[in-house]
Amino acid sequence: MQNFFFDYIYFRLLQFFFKWDGRNGITAAIGVSMIQCLAFFDLLFLVERFFNSKEEIISTQNAKVIGYVAVCVLLALIIYNYYKYKDKFNFYLRRWKYESPRTRKLKGGAVLACLLLPWVPLVLLGRR
Numbered sequence: 001m002q003n004f005f006f007d008y009i010y011f012r013l014l015q016f017f018f019k020w021d022g023r024n025g026i027t028a029a030i031g032v033s034m035i036q037c038l039a040f041f042d043l044l045f046l047v048e049r050f051f052n053s054k055e056e057i058i059s060t061q062n063a064k065v066i067g068y069v070a071v072c073v074l075l076a077l078i079i080y081n082y083y084k085y086k087d088k089f090n091f092y093l094r095r096w097k098y099e100s101p102r103t104r105k106l107k108g109g110a111v112l113a114c115l116l117l118p119w120v121p122l123v124l125l126g127r128r
Helices: 002-016 018-024 026-051 054-058 060-085 089-096 101-116 119-127
Strands: none
Touching: 002 018, 002 026, 002 060, 002 089, 002 101, 018 026, 018 089, 026 060, 026 101, 026 119
16 A cells, blocks of 8 residues: 555656656655655654653754754655656556546545645644
8 A cells, every 4th residue: 555655646746747857757756755754754753752852852963963864864765766666657657547537636636635744743843
């Protein structure tokens, strides 16, 4: 299920940015990696929030370390996802070519929600 989920998000992003990226869409790989990275850090910050005060979490030293780790994790995920999905456009096109318009719209809404919702916990945790 999880692979299907990210595969579909990749496919839809690749279709959206196809004129820019072609069949090996780096933009789609970045989008999937962003979702994965944000989900990971949402969970990490939630756990950290239970064990540390806001001042300890936001301190300059912790913020720098968290920033470096986030960039490293994101770059690793981008590279991994790029090679995972490289040259898979035709496979996914055959797989989801005959979706009904209703199903396509429902899944498209889910993809949009997946791009936006991982930001919500970070905003909410940062406000408290």
